[in-house]
Amino acid sequence: MVEIMTERKRITVVGGVAGGASFAARMRRLDERARITLYERGEHISFANCGLPYHIGDTIKNRDDLIIQTPEKFRRRYAVEVQTRNEVVAVHPARNTIEVESNGEKREEPYDYLVLSPGSAPIRPPIPGIDDPRILTLRNIADMDRIRALVDERRAQRTVVVGGGFIGLEMAENLRHRGGEVTLIEMAKQVFAPADPEMAAVIQQHLTLNGVTLALGDAAQKFVDKKCDGIEVALQSGKTIEADAVILAIGVRPDTHFLTDSDIALTRRGAIEVDAHMRTNHKNIFAVGDAVEVVDFISGRKVHVPLAGPANRQGRIAADTIAGIESTYKATQGTAICKVFDLTVAVTGLNEKNAKTWDIPHLKSYTHGADHAGYYPGAFPLSIKILFSPDDGRLLGAQVVGKNGIDKRIDVLATALRHGLTIYDLAELELAYAPPYGSAKDPVNMAGFVAQNILEKRMPVAFAEEIASSPREDRVILDVRTRTEHENGAIEGSINIPIDELRERLGELDKAKEHLVYCQVGLRGYLATRTLLQEGFRAANLSGGYKTYSTLQTADYDSSYVSPTHESTCSSPTGEESNEDRTIVDATGRQCPGPIMQLKKAVDQCREGQEIEIRATDQGFALDVPSWCNRTQNTLMSLVNEGGVFKAIIRKGRRGDACTVPQDGDRNKTMVIFSNDLDRLMAAFIIANGAASMGSSVSLFFTFWGLNLLRKDNPPRVDKALIERMFSMMMPRGAGKTGLSKMHMGGAGTAMMKQVMKAKNVLSLESLVHQAQE
Ligand code: FAD
Numbered sequence: 001m002v003e004i005m006t007e008r009k010r011i012t013v014v015g016g017v018a019g020g021a022s023f024a025a026r027m028r029r030l031d032e033r034a035r036i037t038l039y040e041r042g043e044h045i046s047f048a049n050c051g052l053p054y055h056i057g058d059t060i061k062n063r064d065d066l067i068i069q070t071p072e073k074f075r076r077r078y079a080v081e082v083q084t085r086n087e088v089v090a091v092h093p094a095r096n097t098i099e100v101e102s103n104g105e106k107r108e109e110p111y112d113y114l115v116l117s118p119g120s121a122p123i124r125p126p127i128p129g130i131d132d133p134r135i136l137t138l139r140n141i142a143d144m145d146r147i148r149a150l151v152d153e154r155r156a157q158r159t160v161v162v163g164g165g166f167i168g169l170e171m172a173e174n175l176r177h178r179g180g181e182v183t184l185i186e187m188a189k190q191v192f193a194p195a196d197p198e199m200a201a202v203i204q205q206h207l208t209l210n211g212v213t214l215a216l217g218d219a220a221q222k223f224v225d226k227k228c229d230g231i232e233v234a235l236q237s238g239k240t241i242e243a244d245a246v247i248l249a250i251g252v253r254p255d256t257h258f259l260t261d262s263d264i265a266l267t268r269r270g271a272i273e274v275d276a277h278m279r280t281n282h283k284n285i286f287a288v289g290d291a292v293e294v295v296d297f298i299s300g301r302k303v304h305v306p307l308a309g310p311a312n313r314q315g316r317i318a319a320d321t322i323a324g325i326e327s328t329y330k331a332t333q334g335t336a337i338c339k340v341f342d343l344t345v346a347v348t349g350l351n352e353k354n355a356k357t358w359d360i361p362h363l364k365s366y367t368h369g370a371d372h373a374g375y376y377p378g379a380f381p382l383s384i385k386i387l388f389s390p391d392d393g394r395l396l397g398a399q400v401v402g403k404n405g406i407d408k409r410i411d412v413l414a415t416a417l418r419h420g421l422t423i424y425d426l427a428e429l430e431l432a433y434a435p436p437y438g439s440a441k442d443p444v445n446m447a448g449f450v451a452q453n454i455l456e457k458r459m460p461v462a463f464a465e466e467i468a469s470s471p472r473e474d475r476v477i478l479d480v481r482t483r484t485e486h487e488n489g490a491i492e493g494s495i496n497i498p499i500d501e502l503r504e505r506l507g508e509l510d511k512a513k514e515h516l517v518y519c520q521v522g523l524r525g526y527l528a529t530r531t532l533l534q535e536g537f538r539a540a541n542l543s544g545g546y547k548t549y550s551t552l553q554t555a556d557y558d559s560s561y562v563s564p565t566h567e568s569t570c571s572s573p574t575g576e577e578s579n580e581d582r583t584i585v586d587a588t589g590r591q592c593p594g595p596i597m598q599l600k601k602a603v604d605q606c607r608e609g610q611e612i613e614i615r616a617t618d619q620g621f622a623l624d625v626p627s628w629c630n631r632t633q634n635t636l637m638s639l640v641n642e643g644g645v646f647k648a649i650i651r652k653g654r655r656g657d658a659c660t661v662p663q664d665g666d667r668n669k670t671m672v673i674f675s676n677d678l679d680r681l682m683a684a685f686i687i688a689n690g691a692a693s694m695g696s697s698v699s700l701f702f703t704f705w706g707l708n709l710l711r712k713d714n715p716p717r718v719d720k721a722l723i724e725r726m727f728s729m730m731m732p733r734g735a736g737k738t739g740l741s742k743m744h745m746g747g748a749g750t751a752m753m754k755q756v757m758k759a760k761n762v763l764s765l766e767s768l769v770h771q772a773q774e
Contacts, residue, residue, distance in 0.1 A: 011322065012098060012111035013038040013080075014088045016045030018308050019117030019289030021069065023315035028078040030323035036080045037109070039100060041087040044141050045071055050308055052144040053167065056151060057174025066141065091116075091262040093282045113284050113322050116259070116272060117315065120252035120290035120306045129223030134231055135246040138167055147247065151178050156245035159183075160233045162220050163249035164191030169203070169340050171247045172212050176341075183213040183241050185220055185233070187250075194336055194347040198464065198544075198552040199385055199399045202619075203340050205554060209622055209641065210341045215239070220246075252306055254291040267293050271304050276328040278318040286321070288314035297333035297418070298350045298396055299358050305332045335414040342403055342644030343619075346410035349397030349417045350387050362387045362396055365451045365461070366544025368521040369443045370589055371405035376435035379589030380404050380617045380644060383547075384447045386413070386423070393422040393455050398447075403617070403644045405438070412444050423451035450522070450543075459526055460533075460540040462516050464549040467491060467542075475514045478539075480528040481546070484600065485520060488593045488624070491549060499524045502531055511537055518542035518549065521591060547591070547620075585614040588645060592620030596628055599650065603634060608653040609690075611637065615647050622646040670699045673706030676732055677741035678750060678765060681709055685768035700772070708732050709769065735765040 011027060013020045016038045024038050038045065046069035054060040071082035089106065090099040097108045122137035124130055134156075136147050150156035159175050161168045164186035172184045184191070184207065190200040191207070191214075207214055215235060223246065224232040230244045254271045265273040265281040271293035278286045289311035296303045310332050320327035337346035355362045364387050370379040382402030388395050398413035400406050416426060426448030433440055441449070453459040467477070477494035479486050486496040497505050499519070509515065515532055517539055519525040525541040532539035542549060585602045587595035595616035602612045616622070622639060625648050629636040637649040673684055688698045702710065711733045732738045743749040757764065763771070 009034045009322070010110060010112040011036045011115065012109065012113070013115045013117065014098070015117035015119055015289070015291075016040035016042075016082065016084070017047060017049060017117075017119065019119070019311040019315040020115070021046040021074070021315075022312045023115050023117060023288060023319050024074075024080045025078055026316045026319035027322065028080060030319055030325070032079075036078070038074075038080050038082050039086045039088050039098075040071075040082065040084045042140055042142065043084055045069060045074060045082055045084065047141055049140065052138055052141070053170035053174045055144055056138075056148045056171070057177040059174070059177065063141075063145075066144075087258075088118075089258050091259060091264060091285075093263055093285060096284070111284075113286070115315075115318055115322075116256075116264075116280075116285065116287040116291060117289045117311070118255045118258070118291050119311075121255040122248060123251045123253055124248060125250070127220060127222060129225060129231070130248075132223055132225055132231055132246075134244065135223060135248055137248045138171065147245070150245050151175065151180065156180060158230065158243045159245050159247060160185060160220075160231075160241055160243040161247045161249060162233075163251065164188070164216075165193060165249060165251065166336070166338050168247070168249035169207075169338055171249060172207065173210070173339070173341050175247075176211055181213075182211070183215060183243070185215045185218055185235065185241075187217070187219040189217040191216070192338060192340075192345055194334060194351060195345055195399045195401070196352045196385065198548055199345065199383070199401050201551045201554050202383065202401045203343060203345050205551075205623060206341055206343045206619055209619060215241075252290065254304070256291050267302070267304075269293075269304060276330065277321040278314050278329055279321065286318040288318050294329070294332040297331035299354070299360060300331075301358065303332070305334050307332070307334070307336060309335070333414065333417060335410065337407055337410060342641070343401060344403065344406040345399070345401045346406050347397070347399045348410055348414040349395070351397055351399065352385075352387060355387060355396070360396070361390050363390045363451070363454055364388075364463075364543070365447065365454055366522065366548045367443065367446045367450050368544060368547050368591065369439065369446055370591075371402055371443075372437050373435040373439050374589040377588065378404075378617070381591055381619075382406065382409070382443050383544075384409065384413075384443055385544075386426075386447050386451060388423045388451055388455070390455070393424055393451065395421055395423060395426065400443075405443075409442075409444055423448045423455060427452055450526075453526070454543075459529055461543045462540040463543055464552040467516070467549065472514075474512070475516055476509065477516045477518070478509070478528070479518055479546075480524050481519050482597075484597050485546075485593050488596055488628070489546070489550065491518065491546065494518070499528050502528055506532075506535055506537075509537060513538070515539040516542060519545050520593070521545040521547050550620075582611040582613050582649075585612055587614055587616040587621070589617060592616075592618045592624065594618070595621040596624055599625070599628070599648075600632075603632070603650065603652050606652045610652050612650045612652070613647065614650065615645050617645055619644075619646065621648075625650075669697070670701060672701045672703065673709065674703040675741070676705045676708040676738055678738040678753070679741055681706075681735070681738060682765055682768065685765065685772055689768060689771050698772075705731075709735055709738065709765075735769050738765060 011034050013024050024036050027034060027036055044067055048066045048068055051060055051066050055063055055066060071084050074080055074082050086100050086102045088098050089101045097110050099106055099108050122139055137143060158181045161172050161184045164184055172182050175182045190197040191203055192200045204214060219236045220233050221236050222234040226232050230242050231246060233241045233243055256266060256270045256272060272280055272287040272291050274280055274287050274292050278288050280287050290306035293302050293304055314329050317327045317329045333349050335348040366385050368383045371382045372379050380403035385399045387397040395417045400409045426444055431442045454461050477491050479490050479494045479496045480499040482498050515537055517525045517528045522545040525545055529539045529541040583602050583606055585598050587598045599614050626636055629650060633654045635651040635654055637651050639648045671684055671688055708731050739750040740753055
């Protein structure tokens with residue numbers, strides 16, 4: 001019997017996508033004679049579930065590109081009997097059989113080996129109204145087709161996405177790509193749970209910049225059918241949101257209900273328990289993928305981590321084991337990456353939330369750099385947070401966020417973590433470098449350098465969360481950035497001594513107090529901390545600087561409901577006019593507040609009304625520039641996001657202030673010119689020209705007196721009555737002949753005034769009239 005089995009094993013696979021299909025393919029490569037049968041409940045096998053949101057968003061245009069293997073092709077290539085639309089409804093380990101249901105009929109099939117890869121199903125909690133057909137989940141091609149149809153037919157213009165995990169974020173992005181309004185509700189106070197709040201906050205800012213309304217720390221409590229008006233989503237906070245469709249993406253649970261009575265060991269959450277060979281409590285039954293419980297690489301705890309990479313690798317290990325090859329699955333470290341519009345966030349290993357919950361000793365550091373050399377065009381900010389062991393510096397976890405090069409950094413860090421490397425190793429890694437790709441000190445090296453200084457106590461550090469949580473009398477918060485940086489935003493109560501003045505101004509500091517030093521990202525703070533320590537002060541540097549601090553402030557939402565600031569994120573320029581005189585400022589590659597400082601310098605050098613076009617790659621710029629313009633009385637004409645490069649056009653001066661023109665929306669102006677006095681006419685024309693230059697359409701209505709302005713020096717002869725001729729003689733003939741309303745002094749006062757105006761480069765009334773006519 002054993003020999004027969006060895007010759008032609010009957011191997012049954014449940015589930016034909018990531019884990020199941022990769023198992024079957026590997027199994028065939030290892031055993032040409034095995035009889036492999038794959039049962040799949042759905043219509044498709046081996047489809048790219050990770051690509052589903054991108055077909056909804058039309059990035060992946062061709063639906064068939066998502067179907068990697070058809071049952072026929074799989075059958076032909078791997079000689080695997082594929083039975084789609086066949087659901088396994090029970091397993092009987094005692095009889096070595098499964099029960100299969102197809103077309104309403106059940107049958108029992110025998111196996112020698114059974115491999116379970118049923119995946120995980122979206123959670124649908126019993127919220128009132130949840131059965132509305134417009135409340136959808138996304139797991140397979142059929143789900144995708146349903147959602148896409150709603151979007152294509154424009155029946156889902158307003159969508160609520162419930163859940164800010166991978167699928168929720170990807171759906172939010174893709175639905176925005178299709179032009180709909182999107183509100184994302186997340187019960188936690190942050191999106192993307194695998195990251196810590198201050199790292200996720202960067203993504204949250206980016207979502208709002210891209211027009212997604214966020215409701216964090218809130219939860220959907222009820223769905224009310226409003227018939228043709230859509231669905232009303234009632235939130236725990238009492239708010240309500242109207243939507244045409246709801247995407248439910250609040251997580252998944254192992255899809256193992258069919259195993260409940262099978263005697264296969266399951267956890268309380270329904271995950272299948274397996275050993276390192278992916279074997280269940282039955283020696284000929286294996287399980288892989290989203291349905292199984294795995295060991296966490298750092299903590300050694302049992303966890304459920306539904307990711308495609310582990311599913312595929314586990315499928316391979318199960319096949320090896322059945323084929324007699326020694327192969328073990330050691331642990332899952334949760335390396336994951338997610339694209340959110342122009343940004344990418346990636347994680348590996350332990351995060352700080354879990355480190356605290358599980359009481360794992362750790363140190364942490366933040367570093368903010370750029371994906372490649374700042375002087376080479378197109379550098380984007382890149383932030384890294386790492387956790388490491390306080391004993392030996394072993395890397396415990398990493399999080400990276402930015403636009404470019406996130407994948408390679410996280411993969412280097414994931415590899416380092418998997419092989420037990422320390423922060424010293426990170427500092428030593430020799431990584432590929434040329435200006436378009438990285439820096440001679442790569443962000444990963446930098447993370448190592450900084451962590452090394454922390455571990456070796458060369459740089460005592462403080463963290464942003466400590467500042468808010470423990471205000472202290474005996475502590476001075478010292479900002480060592482420039483004055484302009486300080487003025488643009490600083491920690492409350494901090495004093496400002498720029499780093500370059502610190503040595504001369506040490507006398508202003510008090511040795512009895514502790515100094516919490518900060519700069520923008522941590523580097524100048526480090527230098528200042530070293531100076532202070534060597535001068536006998538107590539000092540600690542704020543890790544990640546003001547950048548981490550300010551991000552944490554925005555992360556600290558309390559039931560927040562953040563609407564996108566459409567004013568600052570218009571997808572097409574509003575009121576942008578071509579202006580050949582425009583000053584162009586390239587602030588790409590610069591960290592905030594660098595772009596704002598460059599903008600200020602440019603504005604200072606411009607004349608009133610002149611435009612500045614500035615490009616920046618730090619999204620902090622897009623968040624800051626509207627309020628900066630407001631504060632400094634300049635006009636933000638437009639702000640657009642061009643693939644992660646924010647382009648703003650700023651006009652120096654206030655539209656309204658310069659010419660007392662009402663704001664946008666009131667573009668037509670009518671002015672009444674009722675005087676022929678030079679000063680009054682000047683004022684009227686300055687206002688009129690100002691309004692016209694700001695894009696308003698201006699009509700001038702002249703009264704009898706005002707009309708004198710338009711009189712010509714040599715008009716054609718016209719017959720006039722005596723009284724008319726008298727008026728003609730008494731009244732000024734055109735702009736050049738007008739006089740002051742007061743102190744005309746027989747023309748002397750007016751002549752003096754014109755002289756002064758000329759000296760001060762004030763346009764003459766004639767020029768103003770000419771300009772207005774132009
Ligand atoms: P699945 O691939 O889900 O396959 C399970 C199959 O089993 C299903 O087709 C199901 O119909 C079938 N089945 C279930 N029960 C039965 C039964 N009783 N009888 C017969 N057939 C059954 N992971 C990443 O790492 N990166 C990503 O970017 C990513 N993006 C994702 C995007 C989306 C929209 C989704 C839904 C998932 C994404 N994932 C991603 C997760 C990843 O797809 C899963 O981790 C992976 O597919 C799990 O593989 P699996 O074989 O365990 O389950």
